[in-house]
Amino acid sequence: MDKQEALEKLKNEMEEDKTLPLRTSETRLVFGEGNPDAELYFIGEGPGYNENLQGRPFVGQAGKLLERTLSEIGLKREDVYISNIVRFRPPENRDPEPSEIAAFQPYVDREIEIISPKVIVTLGRFSMNKFLPGEMISRVHGKPVGVKFKGKDVIIVPMYHPAAALRAGRVLEQFREDFKRLPQILEQKATEKEEDNIEQLDLL
Secondary structure: OOHHHHHHHHHHHHHHOOOOOOOOOOOOOOOOEEOOOOOEEEEEOOOOHHHHHHOOOOOOHHHHHHHHHHHHOOOOHHHOEEEEOOOOOOHHHOOOOHHHHHHHHHHHHHHHHHHOOOEEEEEOHHHHHHHOOOOOHHHHOOOOEEEEEOOEEEEEEEEOOHHHHHHOHHHHHHHHHHHHOHHHHHHHHHHOHHHHOOOEEEOO
16 A cells, blocks of 8 residues: 555545544544655644635645745645644634544554654644643744654654744744755755754653
8 A cells, every 4th residue: 555545544534433523514624635755744733714614734824824935945835745633623713622632643643654754844832742742832943853753763843833923923034944944954864964963852
């Protein structure tokens, strides 16, 4: 089974899993999308209004900012993989609850295992806390951290959520500056030279 087939199988399992929270007659599954062989995997919070309408992640104003910022470092949306920690829209776009995040976690983990990215960019504090619990995004944004995820070495780069960047000029400036570091981080990962200067954490 190739990666695309494995992702389709995973999506079908999620569609059929009636135990998943946030599923209502007005919500639709918003699965991840992008290049199954991507080196960069972006994970945000959850679908919003536009995402629920289209069944695609990051298609509203935050998604447009994400695409523009990707283009600034020479990448297209199709070059990366984009996803969320919960896959149905929370009511009124509220924050996802811990129990909701936990319910989707096995599927999110399997998606990451299938894609096997070199770098995971967390967008916002909820996805950051999946890999770096207890951290403050204002302290670590843009800084690569090496972790063990399911037995594999991966680099986590915490970033502000693009929706937050749209609300504050200073955050937008930091968001764009953090993005500019991604090509170098990918290059370092490719040569494994980052091991000397990136804190290694072991995630269970």
